[in-house]
Amino acid sequence: MNAVLILPARNEAECIEEVIAEARQHFSGEIIVVDNGSSDDTAERAAAVGARVVREPVPGYGRACMAGVRAAPNADAYVFMDADGSDCPEDIPELLAALEDGAGLALGVRTGTRVAPGSIAPAARFGNWLSGTLIGMGTGRKLRDLSPLKALTRETLNTIALSEMTYGWTVELLAVAASKEVTIKEVETGYRHRMGGRSKVSGTVPGSIRAGYRILFVLGRAGTRQMGKGTAGGAAAATVLALTAIAAYTTWLFAQRLLSRDVLVSSWLLAWPTMLAGALLGTMIGSVFSRGRKGRDSPAYVTAGAVSAFQ
Template sequence: MRIDVIIPAFNEEQSIARVLAEIPAGLVREVIVVDNNSHDQTGAVAAAAGATVLREPRPGYGHACLAGMAHAFARPAAEQADIIVFLDGDYSDFPADMTALVQPIVRNEADMVIGSRALGERQAGSMLPQQLFGNWLATTLLRWFYGARFTDLGPFRAIRREALQRIGMQDTTYGWTVEMQLKAAKLQLRSVEVPVRYRRRIGISKVSGTVKGTLGAGYKILWTIFRYL
């Protein structure tokens, strides 16, 4: 199956080459790094490592993901990817876990697979208390209101290209991951989780590493959950 990877990246000059180097050889057709208005050499480093680099000047995780999707969907119909994987560029995820991540789709057992950090092995300090609480709250609300049983809003995920197109993603900032999961539940897509490993990221998180980012993400996630009821 053809697999394309989309990596949104903002100021990940120190980590992006390591992420790209650890993507399993032969598994992926194209790696798309979306330089989300970085102020460093993220784009140049990614290009030197062999990635397709797009530049999205509008800040926001969702903006970057949408730009990567637009590039992937612009291929002729016969060349469209079967699976699209989303992966962060900060080296907190283990790209080698991608092989296990896509297997439920390859075996036709799922339409979307979430890499669950809650079910996997986490390095001490890799997730801050506010992240753990936010994940618990969001997944609890998803279960109550949408009947969706998830343990994580982890950004490391794989989805069938047709399913992603059906979902019709719109969020441009912090609500991206929860929007995908709740819409998948509303469409009754087959969603599963697989355990993934997680480590302390390189550099400071733009979300959980600041008070502004933490509050902004929390508000947007909750707003998104209630918006689609």
């Protein structure tokens, strides 16, 4: 199988050479570094150690991945790995073996003892769990990780038209692949702290919020496309009501001077389930009213759609 390794890279000059050198020990095919509008010398360093460099000046993780694909239109398979040294290239052969065995998509799942403690930020863990659960509810296939290290065949890529160009790319890939009945194989992989450079996403609060928003937005959009607008409207309206109730309750507590730290924490903990329950109820009511208009209603997708509306 003629596979290429695509490394989307934005300002990864500190680690790119080491990442490429390490990848070479485990992968013999072509390595493509997509320089995604870096302001440092990521591209020069990558080229100096023999990688093929493709430039995609407009930032966006998905856009960078797709630029890599376009640069290798004749490859049979594409492996995507982060360029910050977090992924372990020794896992690549197993992903490719899964494709050889007939899988259309092989996903690295970051569990087990080779995952460095603290290398996956709590917000990222929560996002992985939530996305996996929503995809599972929507498609009946539970996926365990939004894998940064993954491999897929060209055929899979052709089957699933991906429109997301930023951090929602991976979740769109997983959601569409799961719904299109692509054969998916999950492979346990390691994960480490980035080798150098600055954390841009999961290690920062704004980055996590942006990525989380994007991921929910993509899931919501995918869901809204699959179901009637009336159902989505019902879910969104119920979510607004639930949020308003939480806000009113908290304001009332504040007015009564009952607002201790513990009360705040417990209201916050209650807010999520209340919101989700509200959205689910709205989904049911909405789908009753929009009955007759055909659509594959999925409470999970609607919930995601409703939640994303408030981000």
